[in-house]
Amino acid sequence: xxxxxxxxxxxxxxxxxxxxxxxxxxxxxxxxxxxxxxxxxxxxxxxxxxxxxxxxxxxxxxxxxxxxxxxxxxxxxxxxxxxxxxxxxxxxxxxxxxxxxxxxxxxxxxxxxxxxxxxxxxxxxxxxxxxxxxxxxxxxxxxxxxxxxxxxxxxxxxxxxxxxxxxxxxxxxxxxxxxxxxxxxxxxxxxxxxxxxxxxxxxxxxxxxxxxxxxxxxxxxxxxxxxxxxxxxxxxx
Numbered sequence: 761x762x763x764x765x766x767x768x769x770x771x772x773x774x775x776x777x778x779x780x781x782x783x784x785x786x787x788x789x790x791x792x793x794x795x796x797x798x799x800x801x802x803x804x805x806x807x808x809x810x811x812x813x814x815x816x817x818x819x820x821x822x823x824x825x826x827x828x829x830x831x832x833x834x835x836x837x838x839x840x841x842x843x844x845x846x847x848x849x850x851x852x853x854x855x856x857x858x859x860x861x862x863x864x865x866x867x868x869x870x871x872x873x874x875x876x877x878x879x880x881x882x883x884x885x886x887x888x889x890x891x892x893x894x895x896x897x898x899x900x901x902x903x904x905x906x907x908x909x910x911x912x913x914x915x916x917x918x919x920x921x922x923x924x925x926x927x928x929x930x931x932x933x934x935x936x937x938x939x940x941x942x943x944x945x946x947x948x949x950x951x952x953x954x955x956x957x958x959x960x961x962x963x964x965x966x967x968x969x970x971x972x973x974x975x976x977x978x979x980x981x982x983x984x985x986x987x988x989x990x991x992x993x994x995x996x997x
Contacts, residue, residue, distance in 0.1 A: 761943060761963075764968045767937070768968070771981040771982040775981055785977055788921065788977060790925065790974075793891065796889055797886050798886065801879060801885045802835055804885050805838055805841060806829075806830070806833075807919055807922040808919050809867075809868050810826070812909075812915060825859065829857075829858050831857075832857065833868055836868075838875045838879075838885075844872075849866070853865065863910070867910040871909050871910075897972055901954070914929055926972035927972055928961060928972045928975065933983050934980040937983050961976075
């Protein structure tokens with residue numbers, strides 16, 4: 761497992777240099793904890809819902825239909841969604857303006873209840889996410905998997921990035937880089953693998969001062985995305 765500075769240099773060599781790489785990373789810059797804490801809980805529920813519906817559907821289709829989602833789910837106000845009546849559910853199932861997937865529509869109600877629980881426990885759902893330590897990101901994934909609905913795997917990480925929370929996502933390129941660095945022997949399949957990733961990211965974060973999102977993207981950009989399986993580093997020049 762090499763120092764992060766060497767991985768950054770490798771990625772920079774593929775992206776036109778360090779300045780160009782930093783510019784690319786700026787497109788997914790994370791928010792500070794204080795900024796995350798200011799996000800209204802209805803926007804957190806909206807981001808959860810958007811990421812859940814993206815899974816299995818074209819993101820463009822969901823984005824085009826999003827105004828109808830906002831209307832149908834009453835602006836994602838957590839109380840309104842948590843106490844959705846069966847009649848309202850039936851209306852949504854007939855609404856051609858949204859994607860009429862019953863399980864995903866029901867997930868909005870379940871996640872609204874989850875956010876209300878977080879509000880009762882922490883003052884707001886946003887405060888809960890803001891205060892969770894990045895050094896235990898895998899613990900946050902576990903909370904979402906167990907207490908939320910339809911927020912396992914990549915959907916959870918993409919939701920967290922969507923609200924500005926630093927997050928790593930196990931894309932094929934990032935996993936290939938972790939295998940190259942000796943962090944993993946194969947694609948992650950359980951808690952032991954996630955713990956190994958977390959430990960590596962914590963070390964690289966201490967070395968570089970960069971957050972989980974930036975480290976994740978640098979790793980992904982340090983490999984050949986058009987190759988298969990293990991990706992050998994390109995030689996410079």
